[in-house]
Amino acid sequence: MDEQVYCGFCGQELTAHDLAGCVGARRAAMEPPRYCAHCARRMVVQVTPTGWSARCSRHGEVASG
Amino acid sequence: MTAAAERVETTGTDTDILAIAREQVLERGEGLSEQQILEVLRLGDDRLTELLELAHAVRMRWCGPEVEVEGIISLKTGGCPEDCHFCSQSGRFPTPVRSAWLDIPGLVRSARETRETGATEFCIVAAVRGPDKRLLSQVREGIKAIREDGNDIQIACSLGMLTQAQVDELVEMGVHRYNHNLETARSHFPNVVTSHTWEERWETLRMVRAAGMEVCCGGIIGMGETVEQRAEFAAQLAELGPDECTMNFLIPQPGTPYENYDVVEGKDALRTVAAFRLAMPRPLIRFSGGRELTFGDLGTEQGMLGGVNAIIVGNYLTNLGRPAARDLQMLDELNMPVKALSDSL
Numbered sequence: 538m539d540e541q542v543y544c545g546f547c548g549q550e551l552t553a554h555d556l557a558g559c560v561g562a563r564r565a566a567m568e569p570p571r572y573c574a575h576c577a578r579r580m581v582v583q584v585t586p587t588g589w590s591a592r593c594s595r596h597g598e599v600a601s602g
Numbered sequence: 603m604t605a606a607a608e609r610v611e612t613t614g615t616d617t618d619i620l621a622i623a624r625e626q627v628l629e630r631g632e633g634l635s636e637q638q639i640l641e642v643l644r645l646g647d648d649r650l651t652e653l654l655e656l657a658h659a660v661r662m663r664w665c666g667p668e669v670e671v672e673g674i675i676s677l678k679t680g681g682c683p684e685d686c687h688f689c690s691q692s693g694r695f696p697t698p699v700r701s702a703w704l705d706i707p708g709l710v711r712s713a714r715e716t717r718e719t720g721a722t723e724f725c726i727v728a729a730v731r732g733p734d735k736r737l738l739s740q741v742r743e744g745i746k747a748i749r750e751d752g753n754d755i756q757i758a759c760s761l762g763m764l765t766q767a768q769v770d771e772l773v774e775m776g777v778h779r780y781n782h783n784l785e786t787a788r789s790h791f792p793n794v795v796t797s798h799t800w801e802e803r804w805e806t807l808r809m810v811r812a813a814g815m816e817v818c819c820g821g822i823i824g825m826g827e828t829v830e831q832r833a834e835f836a837a838q839l840a841e842l843g844p845d846e847c848t849m850n851f852l853i854p855q856p857g858t859p860y861e862n863y864d865v866v867e868g869k870d871a872l873r874t875v876a877a878f879r880l881a882m883p884r885p886l887i888r889f890s891g892g893r894e895l896t897f898g899d900l901g902t903e904q905g906m907l908g909g910v911n912a913i914i915v916g917n918y919l920t921n922l923g924r925p926a927a928r929d930l931q932m933l934d935e936l937n938m939p940v941k942a943l944s945d946s947l
């Protein structure tokens with residue numbers, strides 16, 4: 538699989554933005570990732586009481602541990 | 603002696619709003635009026651502890667120590683045609699939320715996970731203006747499957763605005779509570795939503811109540827309402843008289859018109875929750891979305907000691923919550939028993 542080049546929270550290129558600030562803000566709001574880290578497509582995200590899963594049409598599913 | 607009692611004794615007056623509230627709400631169980639709520643909302647931070655203590659005393663006297671625990675699930679996420687300006691699930695704003703449907707096995711699993719936390723209430727939510735045939739049949743099948751799984755948790759639904767026939771259908775499916783939020787004060791609503799009216803929401807609530815379902819209604823604090831409108835909203839909710847009032851704090855969602863709004867400050871949020879309790883001594887008041895962001899861990903505990911007697915455990919619809927175990931441990935430490943299913947039957 539391609540390396541992770543996009544921020545899962547805002548979809549920007551990781552090199553192009555303040556990753557710590559973005560992730561910090563999203564974590565504070567307790568958001569699951571919304572963008573595929575490999576291609577920045579918006580993912581289909583399902584939140585459940587104890588977890589979440591996020592699916593990219595190209596790169597498949599990631600889920601909470 | 604409490605600070606409020608001391609104040610009355612030393613000054614000999616009863617014009618202080620907390621002294622009035624003590625007599626009116628705590629002793630007689632009569633909620634504050636809009637004007638009185640406004641006075642409470644205008645109290646300074648130096649009176650906050652006293653206010654929270656009073657709100658807690660009111661909750662203990664009129665509701666008792668039990669806490670109702672609920673889990674929620676999004677059955678249909680995103681792509682909603684309405685334009686509620688706070689909502690990441692509106693299809694009208696460029697938010698990162700994409701449409702998703704949860705399948706029946708996922709719904710059953712979520713209900714089971716919720717029941718395993720000791721929760722007595724499971725709320726099935728859909729991002730829609732109102733339910734269509736497909737959604738209602740999905741809900742019907744889902745409830746049937748949850749029961750076949752041996753899960754006796756009480757089912758609540760939040761599916762938008764209803765017709766009378768749909769209300770009747772939900773009753774017949776065994777849905778015991780319906781959530782539909784008025785969201786904000788009537789006078790502020792047109793600034794928040796333009797695709798439907800506050801009155802339409804009220805009408806659904808009226809039908810739900812008349813059909814014998816429990817009414818759950820609340821809203822979101824921090825959407826640019828004035829302090830007067832907060833008081834107005836509390837008074838309107840009190841007039842509705844819900845079985846449960848659900849209190850959310852705005853999570854500014856990327857892509858929505860409110861994405862740059864400030865998060866409600868913790869003390870202000872606590873003061874608001876306490877004021878709502880003084881407006882409504884008897885219903886459940888539930889901490890819902892945004893509490894982690896607004897309050898953090900400490901504030902959540904203060905809220906539980908400041909009028910709140912119900913929580914959502916685990917995750918929300920599109921946002922994550924703190925782990926259920928942490929909330930249950932908190933309730934244990936606060937000596938607040940989780941309401942059991944047998945208590946509510």
Ligand code: SF4
Nearest residue numbers: 682684686689692729
């Ligand atoms: S009706 Fe509900 S899901 Fe739809 S935009 Fe409004 S709050 Fe969001």
Ligand SMILES: [Zn+2]
Nearest residue numbers: 544546547559
């Ligand atoms: Zn980012």
Ligand SMILES: [Zn+2]
Nearest residue numbers: 573576593596
């Ligand atoms: Zn991808």
